[in-house]
Amino acid sequence: xxxxxxxxxxxxxxxxxxxxxxxxxxxxxxxxxxxxxxxxxxxxxxxxxxxxxxxxxxxxxxxxxxxxxxxxxxxxxxxxxxxxxxxxxxxxxxxxxxxxxxxxxxxxxxxxxxxxxxxxxxxxxxxxxxxxxxxxxxxxxxxxxxxxxxxxxxxxxxxxxxxxxxxxxxxxxxxxxxxxxxxxxxxxxxxxxxxxxxxxxxxxxxxxxxxxxxxxxxxxxxxxxxxxxxxxxxxxxxxxxxxxxxxxxxxxxxxxxxxxxxxxxxxxxxxxxxxxxxxxxxxxxxxxxxxxxxxxxxxxxxxxxxxxxxxxxxxxxxxxxxxxxxxxxxxxxxxxxxxxxxxxxxxxxxxxxxxxxxxxxxxxxxxxxxxxxxxxxxxxxxxxxxxxxxxxxxxxxxxxxxxxxxxxxxxxxxxxxxxxxxxxxxxxxxxxxxxxxxxxxxxxxxxxxxxxxxxxxxxxxxxxxxxxxxxxxxxxxxxxxx
Numbered sequence: 001x002x003x004x005x006x007x008x009x010x011x012x013x014x015x016x017x018x019x020x021x022x023x024x025x026x027x028x029x030x031x032x033x034x035x036x037x038x039x040x041x042x043x044x045x046x047x048x049x050x051x052x053x054x055x056x057x058x059x060x061x062x063x064x065x066x067x068x069x070x071x072x073x074x075x076x077x078x079x080x081x082x083x084x085x086x087x088x089x090x091x092x093x094x095x096x097x098x099x100x101x102x103x104x105x106x107x108x109x110x111x112x113x114x115x116x117x118x119x120x121x122x123x124x125x126x127x128x129x130x131x132x133x134x135x136x137x138x139x140x141x142x143x144x145x146x147x148x149x150x151x152x153x154x155x156x157x158x159x160x161x162x163x164x165x166x167x168x169x170x171x172x173x174x175x176x177x178x179x180x181x182x183x184x185x186x187x188x189x190x191x192x193x194x195x196x197x198x199x200x201x202x203x204x205x206x207x208x209x210x211x212x213x214x215x216x217x218x219x220x221x222x223x224x225x226x227x228x229x230x231x232x233x234x235x236x237x238x239x240x241x242x243x244x245x246x247x248x249x250x251x252x253x254x255x256x257x258x259x260x261x262x263x264x265x266x267x268x269x270x271x272x273x274x275x276x277x278x279x280x281x282x283x284x285x286x287x288x289x290x291x292x293x294x295x296x297x298x299x300x301x302x303x304x305x306x307x308x309x310x311x312x313x314x315x316x317x318x319x320x321x322x323x324x325x326x327x328x329x330x331x332x333x334x335x336x337x338x339x340x341x342x343x344x345x346x347x348x349x350x351x352x353x354x355x356x357x358x359x360x361x362x363x364x365x366x367x368x369x370x371x372x373x374x375x376x377x378x379x380x381x382x383x384x385x386x387x388x389x390x391x392x393x394x395x396x397x398x399x400x401x402x403x404x405x406x407x408x409x410x411x412x413x414x415x416x417x418x419x420x421x422x423x424x425x426x427x428x429x430x431x432x433x434x435x436x437x438x439x440x441x442x443x444x445x446x447x448x449x450x451x452x453x454x455x456x457x458x459x460x461x462x463x464x465x466x467x468x469x470x471x472x473x474x475x476x477x478x479x480x481x482x
Contacts, residue, residue, distance in 0.1 A: 025068050025121040029076050035240040036062045039211065040081035046236040047209035048196075050227045052216055053240040053271045056248060056256065059213040063181045064107040066211065067092065068121040070179050071108070071158045073148035082209060087147035087156035088178035089202070091195065091210075093163045095184055097136030100162040103183055105140055108160070112138065128157060169194040178202040180210030185218055192223060216273040220429065224273050228429075229311070229442045239421075241270035272428045280430045280438070281406055288409050289424070292417040295319045295330060297463030303356040304389075304452025305382070306444045307373060312336045314444035315347045316423065317354065318452045320459055327408065327453065329416040332423040334444050340380035348381055353466040356382050357389045357455035359447070360396065385458055389451035398438070401450045423449065 039062055042049045053059040069075060071090060075083050094100040109127060110120030117124040126146040133139040142161050149155025163172060165186040177198040202208025216224055227237045242248055257265060266272040266285065300320040307313055314334040320327050331350045362374035378384045390396045408414035416423055423445045430446055431439055
């Protein structure tokens with residue numbers, strides 16, 4: 001290869017690098033994680049999508065990529081999320097002008113250097129105009145983006161506005177918003193309702209939609225509780241932690257973990273809302289979990305159930321090692337608004353034939369049929385115990401169960417299989433209010449586990465599950481008379 005050919009080749013490589021850098025949004029979707037794809041999918045099905053995630057997993061990056069695609073109108077072939085057929089009005093919201101600039105504006109538009117935008121997901125030639133934000137250096141109030149177009153099709157103009165929570169809800173007035181992205185949860189609980197008000201007539205009267213991306217540093221706020229415990233029809237929650245990404249090395253994780261205060265580690269690494277000093281089970285997830293394994297046939301098993309409709313119903317299974325007197329949570333499931341038959345279909349692979357403990361409200365009767373609630377589950381296939389869950393003395397107090405289970409956890413004799421998020425998420429959030437009362441929200445699986453624990457005297461050997469009871473024939477003594 002001649003010198004001229006080498007120079008030409010280097011020029012081609014440099015041009016390819018420039019184009020890849022300038023048009024990075026085109027290939028950005030190729031490296032998204034499953035939870036990021038889930039967020040995109042959810043935006044078509046739901047108008048309010050929350051990504052509650054750990055630090056350093058790419059939650060803000062996920063949001064800014066989606067914002068970019070909507071602003072440009074250049075939807076990739078694989079896109080299964082919401083798509084606008086017109087240039088949208090987009091709101092990006094953050095804590096302050098500085099946060100809006102650094103976390104939202106810069107990833108999307110880049111930095112303005114010598115009257116030119118550089119380094120953002122949106123190529124500079126697509127950025128038509130901008131209006132500066134007062135009071136914050138290099139921060140923008142509005143940016144206008146070329147949307148669609150090409151060939152004989154005239155492009156439209158998307159408008160992207162950046163707002164800080166410090167301006168208050170009264171600044172968020174007057175516009176009909178098509179898309180919003182709230183980055184980090186506002187402490188002012190009036191911000192989100194005001195944003196929703198602005199979206200009511202968005203997307204050409206169909207109603208706007210958007211996403212929230214944050215680490216739950218404020219704990220179980222009203223907004224977090226709503227999405228977690230009582231989501232509306234248009235709300236969808238996605239969780240993501242360090243286990244959901246591969247770009248963090250073990251060394252990086254160890255370094256970061258050591259820098260976090262102990263009470264923040266679950267929040268920083270798993271996206272679990274921080275609860276302060278109110279936790280009932282004040283242990284880390286790692287302390288009580290173990291790798292799943294096959295339960296030996298001689299161990300005892302029993303299931304527990306908590307009824308529910310508007311709040312989730314729950315099913316769990318306990319396995320008991322009688323030699324070490326250790327209890328293992330091996331299965332956990334919960335879901336809202338499912339029938340007994342649907343619940344059975346979800347858990348019968350491990351619940352079939354196993355005795356199931358249930359609470360007192362299973363004795364409630366339906367006005368129309370007069371049948372007890374537990375009867376419907378019996379008919380569906382559950383092996384319901386004859387009596388509701390009680391302690392051996394006939395009582396059913398809650399505090400006694402909490403004390404015993406916590407004591408077993410601390411002694412290493414109450415373990416949970418890794419990956420059972422239905423149990424572990426509740427375990428991490430179960431708490432008392434400032435008056436010492438148990439907060440009755442999001443404890444469905446924990447209650448089911450407690451019922452099973454209370455009735456463990458009725459557990460059966462795993463090896464006998466599904467086997468018919470052997471009938472012992474005792475011959476009647478006779479007297480031979482000859």
